[in-house]
Amino acid sequence: xxxxxxxxxxxxxxxxxxxxxxxxxxxxxxxxxxxxxxxxxxxxxxxxxxxxxxxxxxxxxxxxxxxxxxxxxxxxxxxxxxxxxxxxxxxxxxxxxxxxxxxxxxxxxxxxxx
Amino acid sequence: xxxxxxxxxxxxxxxxxxxxxxxxxxxxxxxxxxxxxxxxxxxxxxxxxxxxxxxxxxxxxxxxxxxxxxxxxxxxxxxxxxxxxxxxxxxxxxxxxxxxxxxxxxxxxxxxxx
Numbered sequence: 001x002x003x004x005x006x007x008x009x010x011x012x013x014x015x016x017x018x019x020x021x022x023x024x025x026x027x028x029x030x031x032x033x034x035x036x037x038x039x040x041x042x043x044x045x046x047x048x049x050x051x052x053x054x055x056x057x058x059x060x061x062x063x064x065x066x067x068x069x070x071x072x073x074x075x076x077x078x079x080x081x082x083x084x085x086x087x088x089x090x091x092x093x094x095x096x097x098x099x100x101x102x103x104x105x106x107x108x109x110x111x112x113x114x
Numbered sequence: 115x116x117x118x119x120x121x122x123x124x125x126x127x128x129x130x131x132x133x134x135x136x137x138x139x140x141x142x143x144x145x146x147x148x149x150x151x152x153x154x155x156x157x158x159x160x161x162x163x164x165x166x167x168x169x170x171x172x173x174x175x176x177x178x179x180x181x182x183x184x185x186x187x188x189x190x191x192x193x194x195x196x197x198x199x200x201x202x203x204x205x206x207x208x209x210x211x212x213x214x215x216x217x218x219x220x221x222x223x224x225x226x227x228x
């Protein structure tokens with residue numbers, strides 16, 4: 001069964017802390033994505049990666065960075081957390097050669113920055 | 115540029131009533147279209163998708179959607195609502211290129227009353 005896991009379901013951090021959100025997929029997918037979900041705004045793309053060590057900025061990359069050292073793992077890094085980064089973070093993956101490009105999502109990490 | 119508009123951020127129906135969630139897209143080429151559902155504190159789950167072929171698509175849990183190119187719409191319907199259908203629903207589009215991120219609408223919260 002397809003699986004995308006995220007390291008934490010709930011996380012509370014203080015302003016200024018460096019925060020790591022981890023995502024792992026077991027489907028050998030080439031492409032991985034980080035989205036941020038806020039009420040009334042839907043899902044917005046932060047960063048994505050189409051291969052190991054490759055990354056592309058999405059719509060809202062400011063304040064975030066990513067790392068993809070292995071195919072199955074894609075990390076989102078908040079260099080210095082701020083209260084406006086309190087949100088639900090969703091990781092997704094998909095195969096490049098897929099016929100339909102549907103994305104598979106993890107359960108999400110609800111981050112609160114105080 | 116592609117965009118997705120979901121009409122109505124909240125929809126309320128009675129149990130047993132018809133469910134209709136509206137989605138319109140803007141794209142220079144016919145896109146691939148998706149409906150995802152999100153239950154509280156969970157990730158997104160694919161309900162159904164349209165790629166090519168038959169324009170009426172059936173998904174899980176009794177949902178279906180019809181791709182209407184002339185109206186640039188992909189509305190989601192279910193003949194008879196169940197209490198368990200209460201969730202947030204997202205419409206999304208993707209270009210043909212594999213590995214590209216999905217563009218999501220802002221979501222519609224469906225409430226079902228007994």
